[in-house]
Amino acid sequence: MNTLTRTKGIDNLDDHVDDEIAACLNLKAPRSFFLFAGAGAGKTRSLVTALHYIQKNLAEQLRPQGQQVGVITYTNAACDEIKRRTSFDSLIDVRTIHSFSWSLIEGLNRDICNWLLSKLSDDISQLEFEESKGRKGTKASVARQAKIESKKQRMATLPRIKSFNYSSTGDNRRHDALSHAEVLQITTHFIRTKSAMQHILIGRYPILLIDESQDTNRELLDALFSVQSAFQNKFILGLLGDMMQRIYHEGKEGLGEDLPQDWATPEKVLNHRSPKRIITLINKIRGTAGKQQEPRSTAPDGVVRMFVLSNRHTQKSP
Secondary structure, eight states, X not given: OOHXXXXXXXXXXXXXHHHHHHHHOOTTSOOOEEEEEOTTSOHHHHHHHHHHHHHHHTHHHHGGGTOOEEEEOSOHHHHHHXXXXXXXXXXXXXEOHHHHHHHHHTTOHHHHHHHHHHXXXXXXXXXXXXXXXXXXXXXXXXXXXXXXXXXXXXXXXXXXXXXXXXXXXXXXXXXXXXXXHHHHHHHHHHHHHOHHHHHHHHHHOSEEEETTGGGSBHHHHHHHHHHHHHTTTTOEEEEEEOGGGOOOTTBOTTTTSSOOTTSBOOEEOEESSSOHHHHHHHHHHTGGGTOOOEEOTTOOOOOOOOOOOOTTOSOOOO
């Protein structure tokens, strides 16, 4: 094998991955999947490629049923980018996790009220128990009593609220508004406990793709796993991520491990972005995780520069 053929083979290592994902996106034989893609591997490109496949091959099945493909990603900027790359097609519903959650529970005012009454009652009971065991007159005691009073006041106002409101980008300080945390908690509870909510979810989104899944709220993700398990023949859950790039503590530990045997687990190993020395360092850091990357044939070696200055210098040039 000559050098040109060998390097071309390296650059084509991941060509099969998008085909594997496309094979999962079969509404007659649905298959959920977890795509591992490390830094610079082109995870978003694979997500957009999958959406283009859906637009071309599944639109005629989904649109007449009023169904969409749900996409959850982490930031509004990422939402806007994916919408742009899919031509702002209404078939593709791209949202942040909070916006997605609110879209499921908005208008369920009585159920939301009942959940809040139960949650506030539990919170008050816990705070009163802690207060009974704590020292009176301390800052902690004063803070607990303030929280108890605030929660009691909120409980008193709930029966008068006709409709709850929420903004995924606002501070939600109105008396009829829900907090960001409450929206996630309520959605998770409804998905876990309400059969109607499960059917609303899979009826609206027979395909749900979650970008940066390593940072997705673990409780909500577990609830979605339970729906996928119960409706394997009607619901495709596609996760894209890399546990080594996890930033937020609310993500699910060990995501990608111990998946159901019928899940597909495509993996991208080519790093399109980094010089070879950076990839060598990444692989050493990833050593215990068993996930290694390869550089492109055209990747530069990279340069490391170290500057050593005396700490006696009061001014240092940039």
